Amino acid sequence: MGPEPIRKTEIIVGNPLVTSNQTTKVVLIETNDKDMNSSIQRLYREKFPKLINIKDFEVIEQITKIKSENDGTKLRKKIIEVHHDETIPDTWEKLQRIKEETLSDERVAIHHINTTPENLQKMTEMIFHKTNTKVAIYTTANKREAEKIKTTYGMIISDSEKA
Secondary structure: OOOOOOOOEEEEEEOHHHHHOOOOOEEEEEEHOOOOHHHHHHHHHHOHHHHOOOOOEEEEEEEEEOOOOOEEEOOOOOEEEEOOOOHHHHHHHHHHHHHHHOOOEEEEEEOOOOOOOHHHHHHHHHOOOOOOEEEEEHHHHHHHHHHHOOOOOOOEEEEEOOO
């Protein structure tokens, strides 16, 4: 019997910030960008300025009540900021914590920076496989294309005297 198919995660080219309010957004902060100045981290910092004060792992939840004449609705935004040192054991531990914080959530949007989306997908799939949560791993078109282009080169050397 072969390996189980991937069911809880998907890799998406795009921006996790444009997902619905019901999707929990996870921003991963690497050790070399604690001020959130590069790439997607900067976009998160601009949209949610409170994130700059977080030092390790924190969940921010914002609930907005909208009332109209007929009914009222609640919009929920949940953001998890995670500082990690980019090692596999630390990333694994932080993903476990993310799972615990999102057990009641239907969808989670996460991005990758210094790891490949496939490696992040493998870890995420193992951690979330017995939950009801679907995880979308966001990447850029350039990074996705670069992963497809990577090829392995081989060199064949023959002995011209034997030929």
